[in-house]
Amino acid sequence: MVCTDELSKAKKRGEDVSQNSLTFWPDVAFRMILVVILVGATMWISAAVYPKGLGALADALNKAHYIPAPAWYFFGVYQMLKYFPGYLDVLAMVGLPLIFFAVLFALPWLDRNPSRKPRKRPVALSVAGVIMAGLVFLTYQGMASVPKALADNGVITHPSFKKDIEPVFQSQCLTCHGSTNSYALDNYTNVIKIDIIPGNSDGSKLIQKLEGTVKPQMPLGQEPLSPDQIKTIRNWIQDGAKNN
Template identity: 60%
Template sequence: MKQWLDERLQFSDILESMFEHPVPKPSNFLDYLGFASFFVFINQAITGILLAMVYVPSASEAYNSIKLLQSSIIGGYVRSLHSWGANFMVVVVFLHLLRVFYEGAYKKPRELTWILGGILFIGTLGLAFTGYLLPWDQEGYWATTVGTTMASYVPLMGDFLVRLMRNGTEVTGTTLTRFYSIHMLILPIIVLIAFMPHFFFVLRQGMSAGDRLMEAKQRGEDIEKQSIPFWPNVAFRMIIFVLVIALGLWIMAAIYPKGLGNPADALNKDNYVPAPAWYFFGVYQLLKYFPPSLDVVGIVVLPLVFFVIIFGLPWIDRNPAREPRKRPIALSIASVIVLGLVFLTYQGIRSVPKPLPKTGVIDHPSYKKDIDPIFQSRCVGCHGNSGGYTVDTYANLTKKNIIPGNPDGSNLISRINGKVPPQMPMGLEPLTKDQVQTIKNWIKDGAPQN
């Protein structure tokens, strides 16, 4: 039977390309991140199928179906595995992308392998983002509201993209159904379509580390002393590495189980503080360094440039060398980008706005006591100091957005009322009439810094 199948499917060639090839010494554990990514994806697929057996994708039943699942120890653990697996997958795929870049494995003849890897990275982010809404709790609902609102900044197509993502103008039950379809059908198909040729190219071309052995062999050198066999030496280390990743995932899911907050509430009666998913906190924080007129640069232009570089990198980088020491410029630029992204993400997580205080109309409000708390709760989260929405930058606030004594002519009021789109605060519940009137009264009094 084995010979019969081999004559028709050539299994021996496939097995030889997978197992019977030498690997340069020393073998680095970071070279196995691709295999670890595949393992985490399998974890997501299995746990996702198990969750789908219980989950009901409708606004009226989604939350209750997850709550019922949480009532079971096994069900709660499966959900925690899926939730933590999504975070692991984003991190591991990103690290794998960095590792491939560091090794110069995007260069000829592996351009297509790199591009498919970029598609897999975007697909991973898409899976994590669309899955965030499915529990239909406050966290997922408002993270999706903030995330989809960012699309409104795309010139000419912003409103269309928001309606396309939400299946309407607001995040509703139809949005949930659309996200569920994308999460369970469209994105997994895209990931699988990209993964199959990606895996095939890796088998046919081998890992970039093996190129050094081929070059040495062509020079007539004895490569046995410079290499170790993939099977069983490297394969065993790869399995150990994946088991470590798996153990970390299983422990995190057990120690820090995924909770379930209050049900999604479009009116936000419990005053939940909206924030995007953590992997968008970098963009969220970046907005704070741009004035409102340049928000489009932070939300649209820079991410677009990033993805253009990712997919065009094999042709942008004309340096033929693959060794890291021969690519100081490329590695320096990448280091700055990665460190900047990590810093922005960390700062964004730390600066989630505080809950909005509830007050009535104040006829003659104090800036520090009555106005600044509103800005701290609703404006600083996106605009930060550069936007002028703090006590310390009062001068910037009045200069850019306020005409003392003229509330209706002030840009701040036009933004809050939505006369100048997009309506602020972006992605959050609009300010109450009492809060807007309090701000108007403050401007009418001459916008004093008291």
């Protein structure tokens, strides 16, 4: 096949180009339809032969410390959503992608430059470059902002309150011990109020409640923290229950 500029050159030279060309309808259209049918049938058959489940069932109590996160190719869109206030989220999720695809669709009419050489297409290439760079940036930012899964095995010898202890309270205790509760566990100042004796984890009420030596065992109505998590909290208290 010849590309447009060669075709027009050949026409100018007075050559009969119909010898070398195909009509879109029905020749090219028929081939396209054929490919669509083949790809569709292949996917349909593979889905029937190798069915793929949707993963583990949802766990309302989040006992597996599951961290919900979008599939990687949606990180960019979700990241963009964070830059918009709530009432504008339709704009970010629907409006901008719609404009993007509308422009992409209209490209053959918008861009009448017949040349295929990259050097002769600075505008198109820089716009595409900026969009690609933006996508990579947003995807990277989105990936970096997914919270890390909480360690529920592996004892941390010298834990940090911010990094190792607070996230456990945040995920397991705040539903009941929020900031308005009399035993609030939402920040360091409130946590050390609950009868923690620095250097004496056995004597600290927090440990007694977590291990269940003083009933009822915490977290109330859920599975207890893992022995490793409790040991990590013990180590933090032995270290002086510091705000580190």
